[in-house]
Amino acid sequence: MTQDMRAALNALEEAGRITTVNGEVQVKYELPAVLSQMADRSAVIFRNVKGYSMAVIGNLVDRENFALACGIEKTLSASLKYIDDATNNPIKPTVEDEAPCREIVITDGIDIMKTLPVNTFFEKEAGPYISAGMIVAKDPETGKRNVSINRLLILDSDLMMIGMSPSHHLHQLLEKALKRGESLGVSISIGNHPAVLVASNAYLKLGDDEFEIAGGMFKEPLKLSPGVTVDAEAPAGSEIVIEAEFIPGELHEEGLVSEFHGLYVDYGKSPLLKVKGITHRKNPLYQTILPGRNHEHFIIGAMAIETTTFEHVRTAVPRVKHVYVTEGGMGRVHCVISLSNPKPGEGQKAAFAAFAHCNLIKRVIVVDDDIQIDDPEDVEWAVAARMRTERDIITIPGVRADRAEPLVKDDKITKTIMIALKESEALPKAEIPKTIREKVKNNWEHYQIK
Ligand SMILES: Cc1cc2nc3c(=O)[nH]c(=O)nc-3n(C[C@H](O)[C@H](O)[C@H](O)COP(=O)(O)O)c2cc1C
Numbered sequence: 001m002t003q004d005m006r007a008a009l010n011a012l013e014e015a016g017r018i019t020t021v022n023g024e025v026q027v028k029y030e031l032p033a034v035l036s037q038m039a040d041r042s043a044v045i046f047r048n049v050k051g052y053s054m055a056v057i058g059n060l061v062d063r064e065n066f067a068l069a070c071g072i073e074k075t076l077s078a079s080l081k082y083i084d085d086a087t088n089n090p091i092k093p094t095v096e097d098e099a100p101c102r103e104i105v106i107t108d109g110i111d112i113m114k115t116l117p118v119n120t121f122f123e124k125e126a127g128p129y130i131s132a133g134m135i136v137a138k139d140p141e142t143g144k145r146n147v148s149i150n151r152l153l154i155l156d157s158d159l160m161m162i163g164m165s166p167s168h169h170l171h172q173l174l175e176k177a178l179k180r181g182e183s184l185g186v187s188i189s190i191g192n193h194p195a196v197l198v199a200s201n202a203y204l205k206l207g208d209d210e211f212e213i214a215g216g217m218f219k220e221p222l223k224l225s226p227g228v229t230v231d232a233e234a235p236a237g238s239e240i241v242i243e244a245e246f247i248p249g250e251l252h253e254e255g256l257v258s259e260f261h262g263l264y265v266d267y268g269k270s271p272l273l274k275v276k277g278i279t280h281r282k283n284p285l286y287q288t289i290l291p292g293r294n295h296e297h298f299i300i301g302a303m304a305i306e307t308t309t310f311e312h313v314r315t316a317v318p319r320v321k322h323v324y325v326t327e328g329g330m331g332r333v334h335c336v337i338s339l340s341n342p343k344p345g346e347g348q349k350a351a352f353a354a355f356a357h358c359n360l361i362k363r364v365i366v367v368d369d370d371i372q373i374d375d376p377e378d379v380e381w382a383v384a385a386r387m388r389t390e391r392d393i394i395t396i397p398g399v400r401a402d403r404a405e406p407l408v409k410d411d412k413i414t415k416t417i418m419i420a421l422k423e424s425e426a427l428p429k430a431e432i433p434k435t436i437r438e439k440v441k442n443n444w445e446h447y448q449i450k
């Protein structure tokens, strides 16, 4: 298979982007602590997890790992184009009965913690969380599939709490099921290809299937396997699939939980899931994602958000070149947009389009296309050299905010636009002649630099 985590790991291995941890680690706090202190962003394989035979994979997704796994260039332009093309050319998944993810099927004597090396991450959280679980559910009215990543708190051998924002589709599907007096089955797959993980976070309309975007990236249908005990498919190449059903009307008080801003929040009560089966591949690999303020958590969301934001901005301002969601802004709330030769006022239009598309975005910096927007220093240079504070900072108070926004007050937040575009009478850039710069670049060996 080329659509699974193993194919991605092979590509990373070839590129020297895998770090192996052979020393024993505990699943509670220790494994996350090792992962959080890695020197680089190579994927990590923990081979010796105390009490478990399964190896654990961490740091699977960063921008470079994504490019290697998908066979594209390691540039923002390349990944933006790759995901954007997929969004514009979605491919429907196919369902096949023979699937690696069902090689082993457990329906009796289910015990999540005995089977899976689930991590406990942060000191004040209530317990172990599955953090890389990709949830598939079907709309009880239309039968249309929805995919998202949600945290799952393990409460008992076959009982979990699922955290989900009321604004997300999964929440809406559950409400529909409850209104009809039905339960809702879900598949939770763990250990997926980076393209599938990014697709799962795409900002689509209710009813649009995120797996079609994964198919668009693979240029072929994503292969799915039907559920054994529930009516919800999972990617056939997933390492592990948990099948579960919502327990209608039952909620659990979660306590403190980390959000992407790295702070604890208290979201109150959330729904419960009863596990009906666990299936997995032979010799499965368990995937974990460091939640909270950690790069993998940011990047999966950021790559998904910036692509659909790009499309929306392009509708408003066809001269948009790139959109980038920054890591300093937690992969969610700060966005940089570059425009090619914008007309006066188009910077504001671009920012409004970004705000309208993604409620989490609260600050947009608009720059010209000579700025490399994924380079924070270059963006800061544009702010320092081109933005007139008294004219170019625009604040929009009182906008209804996402509940995950760290500064939300009375459900509202102030949005900020910073226009860092050059003026027509701007001082010219001091540059070495372009012909000479390019000649030097193309003849780099000539200089015998050691
Ligand atoms: C690692 C990771 C963990 C996430 N955890 C949650 C979560 O616990 N609750 C939630 O509502 N969204 C979570 N998200 C965000 C959703 O998966 C994402 O917004 C998704 O696009 C929602 O899709 P939907 O509207 O189709 O349901 C997480 C994202 C990532 C990358």
Ligand SMILES: [Mn+2]
Residues within 6 Å of the ligand: 146, 147, 169, 204, 205, 206, 207, 208, 210
């Ligand atoms: Mn959705």
